[in-house]
Amino acid sequence: DGGITQSPKYLFRKEGQNVTLSCEQNLNHDAMYWYRQDPGQGLRLIYYSQIVNDFQKGDIAEGYSVSREKKESFPLTVTSAQKNPTAFYLCASRRRQGYYEQYFGPGTRLTVT
């Protein structure tokens, strides 16, 4: 079955540590996205990538970094510079051309203490 996988489901880290969240898709989609979800604030775009080896900052990129070395993978690193990293992180992908909807992964809940 095609889809998006995010791992792990829950992640715990100490303050000051970098942490990388995994996102893999086998839908053959060109575009991939990372969102952050906080209670009562909907989804906010962190980074997105239209093609391999290219990515752009979203609305809240500070304290985050990404890479896109393979079409299937778009890992997100939450750095120690991110002031409030505890959140639910969602990865999504879509076909690049046209009005196609985004497909979402199950999410990773990150808790930093």
Added chain:
Amino acid sequence: GDSVTQMEGPVTLSEEAFLTINCTYTATGYPSLFWYVQYPGEGLQLLLKATKADDKGSNKGFEATYRKETTSFHLEKGSVQVSDSAVYFCALSLIQGGSEKLVFGKGTKLTVNP
């Protein structure tokens, strides 16, 4: 700028009640419109979509009509079930300069009681 405004929740209904969740948008171009649903602890799933004015999206008994004159895309269901309890997000998609921009509303939490 481009934005989506949804009615604030939470919304609590009894089973078989009629549901309306209001959504209005502001966009510089001609967006596509979507409703996504999120069940507890999960990612978002596309519920329905409409790509041009007067289109009606429908799925699982839910409907929404793209109203350009009122810039609205209200979600409706005639008879809700307990299993419809979730958070619903309205979103718009614009293609600008070859890249897509997806803007979400803040979500409306629906609880359906038996």
